[in-house]
Amino acid sequence: MASQLSDKIQEHFLECKICFEVYRTPRTLVCLHSFCEPCLEKLLDKATGTVTCPDCRMVSDLKGSVSNAKASFFINSLLDLLHSKTAKETFCSVCLALGKNNVPASSRCLDCADFLCLACAEVHCLSKLTLDHRVVSLTDFSAGLHDEEARLKQEHRCQSHREPLRFFCDTCCSPICRDCRMLGHFSHEVQSLGQAALARRPHLEQLISSLDSNIESLTQKEQEVDSAIQQLEEDKEMIEDQLSGYVSEIIEQLFAQKSAISEQLSIFVEQQKQKCLSIKDDVHHLVSSAHNTKEFSTQVLQKGKDYEVLDLEGAIQGQIERLQKINIPEIERQTPILTISGGSESFCIKTEIFKLRFDSASNSLENSTTGDTNTSSEMKLSAETTIEKSPENPTVPQTVEHNEPTSFTPVPHQADGQNLPTYFSVIRSFDVSDAFYSNEENITGIALFPSRDIVIADNANNIIKRVIRTGKIRETISTDNRGWDDLEPFSTVICDNTIFFTSGSRLFKIPPSEDDDFIQVCNLRGSHDKYCIAAYEDEYIAVSEGIGCCLSLYTTEGNLVGRVSPSFYEGKFTFFTVNSREEFIVSDTKNRRVLIISREGNIMHICSDVNCPPFNPTSVCVDKFDNIYVLSGKRIILLSPLGSFEREILNHTCNAVFLHVILVKHKDRPRTPDTFFLVMTSVN
Structure with a gap:
């Protein structure tokens, strides 16, 4: 572990970020970034006497000389430790002092920071002055086994007197040695280094x-x-x-x-x-x-x-x-x-x-x-301006088949007082599949965040994806191993800026933190394996109960607040949505019709004849004017807010696809047109 610490210190502290080599005469700028003195010389602005840190761009005033930058005792001591360990040939320090050259060292005294040969090491341990010194083998020292102990015993010496720095002058705010205290700092406020460090720590x-x-x-x-x-x-x-x-x-x-x-x-x-x-x-x-x-x-x-x-x-x-x-x-x-x-x-x-x-x-x-x-x-x-339409414009045919899935049919304006759309055009198509998952995706639910992000439930891979409208996947949420058995998300909605989804006969919501378990909101009535849901603003979540021909309304906490159930009606409720008048537009797949049901459960209108058979309604949505868009096979049918057939606006001719359609409703931007999101997936 000591060796790893030494390597980490070298990597983070002892490498100059300019020359990418071990520091040579390191200098520390006011921003606490250190560089070699020769490297800083190249960066010194002779006109202003300043250096701009290449790391953080802070300007340090060096008064025209790099030597005025602070020399860090901390970095220098680490350099001394590094150099003592990485020297290729190490000779006995005592023998060198006695004039004996090239005597190989076998030990190191951690207190004196001297390298010792075998003979000097034995004498060093027997001397009265060095009896308590810690002498270790050079092999262990080079291996980094004594790095921490060597760091503790390192002493910095005064550059003037070569004595250990043992005091701190409060008046000058600098460490001093014994001779400095008796000479230049005799009348100053002085305390030991330990006391000064303890007081300032x-x-x-x-x-x-x-x-x-x-x-x-x-x-x-x-x-x-x-x-x-x-x-x-x-x-x-x-x-x-x-x-x-x-x-x-x-x-x-x-x-x-x-x-x-x-x-x-x-x-x-x-x-x-x-x-x-x-x-x-x-x-x-x-x-x-x-x-x-x-x-x-x-x-x-x-x-x-x-x-x-x-x-x-x-x-x-x-x-x-x-x-x-x-x-x-x-x-x-x-x-x-x-x-x-x-x-x-x-x-x-x-x-x-x-x-x-x-x-x-x-x-x-x-x-x-x-x-x-x-x-x-x-x-x-x-x-600023638009091109006016000629009153003699011929009407455009209501039904046009296109070979491309993203082609929409322009439609004439209706002058009957209704706010029916006059034009449809493709905005963008993109692939939301993920190569990371092996199963072919099966999109079973789509919802829209207020921020215009699209939420997609992939039932085949047990994931929920959040996609921005440019096609980039912002987030992928796995429904596996989140405190429950593997959940298979089916339908999804956004309510109170939170993602809700159904899996089997249970309703879940996704917590803000990705590390938290999913929260089960409630158990749903019946024993169906798939439940469709829709949200009315941020008030409640409605759940379709299939052949029960009933919609149950739950708060975001799972409390039942009501049911919408037409009397004596038999069919199968599947996909549905809620308009601004709190009316429920429901696809009855058994009877092949679309129902408009009031909050009280009264059937206000039934649409089964669309002048372009066959009519097999599945997914439905509404725009800000409550116009109804129904998916029938590979066609999108436009119904008025009252449920009457208006026209077919899209006919897709490609095989082996399943379509989902949702609509962006710009409630707070009335001049901005509503936007379709049409999602096409392969049939499993």
Whole structure:
């Protein structure tokens, strides 16, 4: 253990951080960092006489000379111990003093710090002056077996008198020897080194202890800075998402206007062509009739007899007069001209549509650690203008199948007074699988923190993952060996900023400390192996009881506060959610319908016909306007807050996937659009 201590001392204290070698004439700066004197010479600023510590960047005023930096007795004594142990050849110190050269040493006196040969070691132990000295073998000393004892017996000597430093001058605040006390420090306040150290030790211990709070505060601040940096990255991703969404919407609107104008132009051109063709047909008949009249009349004049000419004169004259009197309609010349609002043919956007605003919030660091979505983001994106939609825009088909799973269908605006969404676009897709776990993941539950982190329950690997919206996994929580048998998380919610999940017929919550056991909140009614849960704000957690067609409501402490059970209803409640009016939107997978149930248990609406069969509802969610989004197979169906079918907004055609959908509801940011999170996993 002594050798290990010696190695540790060499590693941490006796290596210069500039040259990475053992100290050569070490000097200690005011920041307590030590470096070789030759290394500090290279860093000395000749103009100011200062040295900037390369470790902490603190400036030390050395009055123009590195020799003014403090020489540390502590480091020098450790260096003496190190050098005495690492010397390749060691000779007897007494023999050298007597003029005998190169006599190998076999022992070391820890009191005198002298190396001794065999003969001198025997005499050293018999002398009256050195009878009590501790003489050890050189082999044991070099092996580090006596490092602690050697350190205790080390003495520092006065550089002026070469006597041991045994006193401390309070007046000069410096250690002195016996000769110094009798000469230069005779009239000063002097006490022994032991007394001085004993008197000053409590103050030093108090100072060192006070650093704990400083270290804790600085560590916390460092964490806050890291959190702020991460928040900035998330804000950057969020604003880029918003930009992509807005630009996609503008592009879709432009293409919609292009389609409308193109259709209007085609109709106009077709109508004009028909008119022109009608006129052309009439003119063609008139030309043909005129040619026939002319040819017939010419034949009569050339070959007819006089009485035949006279007989046909009236008919020929009448036909020619009729042809000459026919009023040929004028061609209506209407030229289509494209006009661009606020621009010319060479169109350009003169107004800045997007602008960045940088909020100067003094408490941005604190906000970034609390997950407050209102003030944590310093960068805000504002859309100054939008492209207006033409009233003649053609309606976009309600159902479009896409080959890519992340393609959403633009939908027309409904002018019925409801706050129905007008546009859907992909923001980001990312993989949340973890190569560390051998089983193919099976996502069975998704929830959302107020800070926009996504919580995912992986039933196959018995883990719960917390993922930031950029796709980076912030935390992985294993549900194995946490005070219970291996728990298989199924459904999960966030209530009161705490993660709750179901495993079997029990409800658990995850404690703040990762070292604590999971807390069982309560046992759930029935004997189902899977229970879906949802949270109403921070008031209670609702649990679906399957074929019991009942929702039980529990506080975060596990107290039952009510049940929602429609009378005489038979079915199977699976996935469900709660809207802002405390109404429960429930998927009845047995009867293939969606129910809207009041807090009192009254069925307010049943939706089973969505105009695009088959309808097999599973996962459901609502937005801030209480619009309902239902997952049916590989499609997402939009229902109004009253439960009526509106449209199909996504149709995914890939095989062997299972979809989950949740919705980010920006309650405190009404201008920010709600955001879908669509999670796709392989079917086990």
